[in-house]
Amino acid sequence: MRIELRVNGDDYRREVEPDLTLLHFLRDVLGLTGTKWGCLTGDCGACTVLVDGEPVVSCLQLACQVRDREVTTVEGLETADGLDEVQAAFVSNGAAQCGFCTPGMIVAVEALLRSNPSPTEAQVRESLSGNLCRCTGYNKIVDAALQAARARLLATDIA
Numbered sequence: 001m002r003i004e005l006r007v008n009g010d011d012y013r014r015e016v017e018p019d020l021t022l023l024h025f026l027r028d029v030l031g032l033t034g035t036k037w038g039c040l041t042g043d044c045g046a047c048t049v050l051v052d053g054e055p056v057v058s059c060l061q062l063a064c065q066v067r068d069r070e071v072t073t074v075e076g077l078e079t080a081d082g083l084d085e086v087q088a089a090f091v092s093n094g095a096a097q098c099g100f101c102t103p104g105m106i107v108a109v110e111a112l113l114r115s116n117p118s119p120t121e122a123q124v125r126e127s128l129s130g131n132l133c134r135c136t137g138y139n140k141i142v143d144a145a146l147q148a149a150r151a152r153l154l155a156t157d158i159a
């Protein structure tokens with residue numbers, strides 16, 4: 001079936017199988033491998049992307065379900081000036097580790113800050129509850145999210 005959608009600001013029209021997941025469409029058809037393939041059962045959050053600004057686990061979404069919608073992957077968060085506030089805060093706080101969980105976490109934090117620009121620590125932890133990492137205590141990830149929120153608010157104030 002034919003789908004048209006926008007991904008990271010670019011418009012695409014592709015023929016896809018009806019059972020192709022959004023995750024595999026992004027990785028295998030568009031070559032956007034920043035979105036990670038983890039559990040494929042909706043449990044780990046590694047495949048999180050934004051669909052019309054809302055966080056979605058792309059392994060449980062069919063590509064044909066996002067027809068005419070706007071998808072943002074971790075690659076699409078980067079700005080013309082480089083890393084966005086969330087990506088930069090993950091780097092500066094040492095919150096980026098194995099590479100599998102990190103893209104989904106960055107996208108989840110991005111979704112949170114778009115809906116709640118000044119979250120509490122508890123709200124950050126809640127927003128990351130669907131993103132699993134076996135290796136950290138999440139503290140650096142939470143620190144990064146809170147720092148990104150502050151940086152973005154500051155940038156908004158200055159602008």
Ligand code: FES
Nearest residue numbers: 038039040045059
């Ligand atoms: S790969 Fe989608 S939630 Fe784990």
Ligand code: FES
Nearest residue numbers: 097098101133135
């Ligand atoms: S799963 Fe990525 S650092 Fe633990």
